[in-house]
Amino acid sequence: MREDYQRIHARVSLDAILENMESMKANIAPGTGIMAVIKTDGYGHGAVPIARALEPLDYCQGFAVATAEEAFILRRAGIRKPVLVLGFTFPYSYRRMIREEIRMTVFLPETLSELSGAVRELGAQGAGKKARIHIKVDTGMNRIGIRPDAEGLSFVKEALDTDGIQVEGIFTHFARADETDKTAVRHQLDSFRNFTDLIEKETGYKIPIRHCSNSAGIVELPEANMDMVRAGITLYGLWPSGEVKRDIIALHPALSLHSRIVYIKEIGVGDEVSYGGIFRASSKMRVATIPAGYGDGYPRGLSGRGDVLIRGKRAAILGRICMDQFMVDVTQIPEAAMGDEVTLIGRDGEEEITMEQLGELSGRFNYELACNLGKRVPRVYIKGGGVLCTRDWYEDF
Numbered sequence: 566m567r568e569d570y571q572r573i574h575a576r577v578s579l580d581a582i583l584e585n586m587e588s589m590k591a592n593i594a595p596g597t598g599i600m601a602v603i604k605t606d607g608y609g610h611g612a613v614p615i616a617r618a619l620e621p622l623d624y625c626q627g628f629a630v631a632t633a634e635e636a637f638i639l640r641r642a643g644i645r646k647p648v649l650v651l652g653f654t655f656p657y658s659y660r661r662m663i664r665e666e667i668r669m670t671v672f673l674p675e676t677l678s679e680l681s682g683a684v685r686e687l688g689a690q691g692a693g694k695k696a697r698i699h700i701k702v703d704t705g706m707n708r709i710g711i712r713p714d715a716e717g718l719s720f721v722k723e724a725l726d727t728d729g730i731q732v733e734g735i736f737t738h739f740a741r742a743d744e745t746d747k748t749a750v751r752h753q754l755d756s757f758r759n760f761t762d763l764i765e766k767e768t769g770y771k772i773p774i775r776h777c778s779n780s781a782g783i784v785e786l787p788e789a790n791m792d793m794v795r796a797g798i799t800l801y802g803l804w805p806s807g808e809v810k811r812d813i814i815a816l817h818p819a820l821s822l823h824s825r826i827v828y829i830k831e832i833g834v835g836d837e838v839s840y841g842g843i844f845r846a847s848s849k850m851r852v853a854t855i856p857a858g859y860g861d862g863y864p865r866g867l868s869g870r871g872d873v874l875i876r877g878k879r880a881a882i883l884g885r886i887c888m889d890q891f892m893v894d895v896t897q898i899p900e901a902a903m904g905d906e907v908t909l910i911g912r913d914g915e916e917e918i919t920m921e922q923l924g925e926l927s928g929r930f931n932y933e934l935a936c937n938l939g940k941r942v943p944r945v946y947i948k949g950g951g952v953l954c955t956r957d958w959y960e961d962f
């Protein structure tokens with residue numbers, strides 16, 4: 566490992582991500598494609614190396630991101646497969662989106678006319694491209710989207726009739742697919758299916774790509790596969806919630822987080838550790854200092870709770886997590902020494918600390934924890950068992 570990555574680094578196994586794709590593929594209908602959701606820089610794992618690893622898979626139908634800028638990064642990195650921006654796109658990026666064939670989520674009538682205008686202007690400049698859109702239908706999330714009603718239907722008709730616009734897809738998003746009780750999600754699914762059937766009946770046109778499933782849907786709702794599914798959290802080997810059944814598909818966590826011991830000392834009875842003295846020793850102890858903290862995205866909520874792994878054993882966090890350092894108890898690990906690797910997330914021997922456990926302990930949750938892993942954490946990508954490449958925010962400056 567590079568010496569300058571000793572303080573902290575995340576290992577991201579592209580092998581695990583590819584295995585997770587295969588697990589999902591094996592659980593969906595043969596004709597259903599998978600769109601890999603790599604918003605927020607691939608849930609903190611790194612969107613570009615992941616997109617490059619997945620693009621060659623024939624059933625990988627493309628990539629979904631949250632913003633225009635995230636889509637531009639993928640194109641700049643040479644990704645050619647379809648990219649869909651799931652959220653609202655602000656008009657300043659329409660022209661670039663059209664030129665780069667980035668699919669946009671649309672649900673407002675004014676967007677149709679603005680996009681059509683942008684296509685016309687670009688056409689006059691010789692770029693004869695249409696704006697490809699996916700219509701968002703709100704079936705219960707109440708976030709963005711047209712309603713599946715008469716007004717919604719006339720919006721779809723208008724989209725189909727607008728010059729320069731190609732309606733490539735239509736989709737909805739589940740609010741409660743990760744719960745054991747599937748009543749609400751079935752209601753959303755029925756409402757979406759009835760609406761797309763109505764569109765087909767009323768317009769005689771079948772919108773090519775209908776999609777609704779997120780990760781929880783991929784695992785537990787085979788009836789919601791349709792033309793494509795959107796795989797987010799499961800791609801990274803993480804679970805949508807504690808309620809999703811774990812025996813349907815196998816997932817492998819892709820990311821682990823590592824640091825090193827930089828200092829070890831003994832403290833005596835009554836000595837306090839870290840800010841605020843929330844930990845006070847009641848006996849003689851051996852304490853190790855780890856040079857990582859909430860500045861790296863390691864949650865301050867783990868203060869006084871949670872463990873790290875050293876030499877395959879658990880060491881409890883003592884006192885508050887600081888911005889750049891924290892302390893752990895190595896009294897029961899006498900072999901622990903300066904320079905030892907410390908696993909903050911991941912496996913060491915028989916022990917494992919999962920993103921889910923840390924999410925729970927810190928009062929956050931696994932999605933948020935992964936997304937918030939900081940810029941100061943270099944990412945090291947593993948493929949075929951070896952290091953494929955690294956990504957390092959410092960080197961961009």
Ligand SMILES: *Cc1c(COP(=O)(O)O)cnc(C)c1O
Nearest residue numbers: 602651738779780795796797798
């Ligand atoms: C984030 C997101 C997803 C992926 O959700 P997961 O639970 O991570 O699978 C799918 N669709 C939309 C619209 C999203 O915003």
